[in-house]
Amino acid sequence: MLLVVFLSALTPLACDAAESFSVLVPRNPISARAGSTVTLPCWLSPPISAEPMEVRWHRSPSFKTTALHYMGGQLQDSSQDPRFRGRASFGSRGPEAGGLKGGDVSLRLENVTLEDEGEFQCNVSNVLHYKTKRVVLNVTVTGTLPLLSVRQATDGLVNVSCASSGWHPRPNLTWSDSEGRSGLSPGAMLYGPAEQGVVSVFSWILTPASDAAWLTCSVFLPGEEGREGRVALLTSRADTHTHTRTHTDDQSGQWKAAFIALLVLGLLAMAIAAFLFVRKRRTGSNESVEIPESIPLLQTGLDEAAKEKVDITLDEDTAHQHLMLSKDCKVVRDSVMVQERDPSKNRFTRHLFVLGKEGFTSGRAYWQVGLWNEATGLKMSWSVGVVTESAKRDCEDLTPSEGYLVFSSDRDNGLSVNTVPVTRLSEKLRAKTLGVFLDYDNNMISFYNVEEKSHILTFFVTFHEKVYPLFGPGKGDATPLVIQPISDVKQESNVNTVENPNDKIQSLPLPPDNSGLETTVKYSLRPN
Incomplete structure (x- = not known):
């Protein structure tokens, strides 16, 4: 009899130790950007303590290899997947969750990668009960700023193309214009192959050149802030020639022009799509896209930009040693050789850069950079762009978020822009003279091939402070980088063969070549 009473007294204690519970998780998938920190919520109901229980987070369908394993009051590292070491821990689904003691067994995951995307299992067990629920994680990657180009088609029509790379999942792309019209219908929408988890997108639109001052291409993921590029159509209603026609003739002409343009541009789009995404280079979650070739602007494009010319002088206080x-x-x-210069907090220490003395906080500015020399040929290594006043001069990773927008040429890897991911352009876009047009008020910076009078690329960026022109001559390139006097540029001839009796000669020594001999490059500049 005493034995029965004793066992009856123990029974409630055993039940308490193995109290029944449920595991709850959100119904909808959890989304996180690559590189961010995310919490996958999972909690017990009722909110009893999970400290004496076993908690196992793992990727489906694997059960043995865990993202996080808790048992016996401590984490079990031996069974943890190496991909999650140092990144996975218990998180909190809210400020009042109470941690493990309050039944919160949520998983906190740092530095999210594309490989993390998918289904996670939250398993909780005690002596008598085993419960499991799944949480789906979606990972997003924001791609590059859209690159826009303009091509004159026919009969007042222009073709505007837009390309962007490095997106996950497949992004949306929309067109709008300066007149407030959105949802414009594109001529095509093409997606590059999903290599290493990210995709690229290309689109073009056919529009009358006189309909709007500029077009905007927006690329975005649903529910997230996207990236936007803008390009001026570089023509005006006043310059548009009008012809008096009957209604029938006008409709016929428009349809004929549209048909021819669509046929030509359709073939162009297919050709571009075939090799737009051919060469890609990626580090971590980064990717690169190659833009095939320069597309000519309307004739007034570069001429209009050149009207805003400014005189740029290199600032020796910022020059690398x-x-x-x-x-x-x-x-x-x-x-x-190291150049002896006075110490300066504004001097570059990591990259071979120098700034222009002239900075900009408003308005427009245009300057030109000579990248060709008759004696040494086309310069293959250089960097040209802008940098914010507050940007660190010893910055190792040059990105727009650090205050740098840099268009660069590398002898081996071609042309690129320091977006994240890196944007690569065709080597055919190399210029002898590079035109740079900064429109601070409209948040735009454009690059031109001056000899060909063609547009290379335009970035639509938001300026928050003073910016300075940035120049880098590269390393070991025999051709110097020249701030080209704009008045001296001949659009149809070699810019470095201008002869003038008033020219003055400057020379800079070059590093020794393979023969061990030192040589001198000479170039011609008119007096300022």
């Missing part, structure tokens, strides 16, 4: 500047501070190249 291995950069050599001419006396007039218009030419720069790299130097094997």
Whole structure:
């Protein structure tokens, strides 16, 4: 009899130790950006303590390899998947969740990657009960700023193309214009192959050149802030020639022009799509896209930009110690020898860069950079762009978020822009003279091939502070980088063969070549 009473007294205690519970998780998938930290909620109901229980987070369908394993009051590292080491821990689904003691067994995951996307299982068990629920994680990756180009079609029509890379999942792309019209119908929408988890998108639209001052291409993921590029159509209603026609003739002409343009541009789009995404280079979650070739602007494009010309002088106080500047501070190249200069907090220490003295907080500015020399040929290594006043001069990773927008040429890897992911352009876009047009008020910066009078690319960026022109001559390139006097540029001829009796000669020594001999490059500049 005493034994029965004793066992009866123990029974409630055993039941308490193995109290029944349920596991709850959100109904909808959890979304997170690559590189961010995310919490996958999972909690017990009623909110009893999970400290004496076993908690196992794992990826479906694997059960043995865990993202996080808790048992016996401590984490079990031996069974953890190496991909999650140092990144997975218990998180909180809310400020009043109470942690493990309050039944919150949520998984916190840092530095989210595309490989993390998918289904996670939340398993909780005690002596008598085993419960499991699944949580789906969606990972998003924001791609590059859209690159836009304009091509004159026929009969007042222009074709505007837009390309962007490095997105996950497949993004949406929309067109709008300066007149407030959105949802414009594109001529095509093409997606590149999903290599290493990210995709690229390309679209073009056919529109009358006089309908709007500019077009905007927006690429975005549903529910997230996207990226936007804008390009001026570079023509005006006043310049548009009008012809008096009957209604029938006008409709016929428009349909004929549209048909021819669509036929030609359709073939162009297919050709571009075939190799737009051919060469890609990616580190981590980064990707690169190659833009095939320069597309000519309307004739007034570069001429209009050049009206905003400014005189840029290199600022020696910012020049890296291995950069050599001419006396007039218009030419720069790299130097094997350290140049003795006074210490300056604004001096570049990691990259072979120098800034222009002139900074901008409003308005428009246009300057030109000479990248060709008759003696040494086309310059293959250089960097040109803008940088914010507050950007760190010893910054190792040059990205727009660090205050740098840099268009670069590398002898081996071609042309690129320091977006995240990196945007790569066709080597056919290399220019002898590079035109740079900054429209601070409209948040735009454009690059031109001056000799061909063609547009290379335009970025639509938001400026929050003063910006300065940035120049880098690269390393080991025999051709110097020259701040080109705009008045001296001949659009139809080689810019470095201008002869003038008033020219003055500057020279900078080059590093030794393979023969061990030192040579000198000469170039011609008119007096300022």
